Amino acid sequence: MGELNDDQLVSAFKALGHPTRLEILGWLKDGDSFPPQDRPAEEAGVCLKHIQARAEVSQSTASQFMATLQRADLVICTRIGQFSHYRRNEQTIAELSKAIGSGV
Template sequence: MADELNPAELAAVFGALSNPARLAIMQWLKDPSDFPPQLEPAEQVGVCLKHIQSRAGVSQSTASQYMAVLQRAHLVTSTKIGPWVHYKRNAKYLDRLAETIKTDL
């Protein structure tokens, strides 16, 4: 099936999710309304990095590194609004991941 992820894509996903903090971030992003209010609706543009950083209890650079790993694995997408970067789950890719796991693993 053309929409299934290839072994390299699966390895990137599982590598990204092998870190407990990154796994927790993915779980948190499932419900953006659980984060503090922000100027732009989190459901549309994603959650601001500063809120992810605060919840994770890590430095800004560590939070950025975590999000970069998740983005390289296609698990999240980002939107830059002014100086702020917002992240949300990549629902289409997660659907493909779920289908691949269901059919191939």
């Protein structure tokens, strides 16, 4: 993917500007911090219902949070049946970290 452009940086920082979204991204770093699922979290991600329960928000709020993180390319969504599973997009997160380290 390469370096993040200014629009991507702004989108990522806006997505991380809400404490719960920032917390969710941290939780997703360790899939074991959620209840066991049929598939390992590192393979398919964490089901939205588990994210919702941990964040103690409504389903629609959890969906909005994840949509914002997905638009910023910070998470990847995988549909399994009727359920959405989310995992971190480590490539984008590494590029964001590199941009921050270089003084943006």
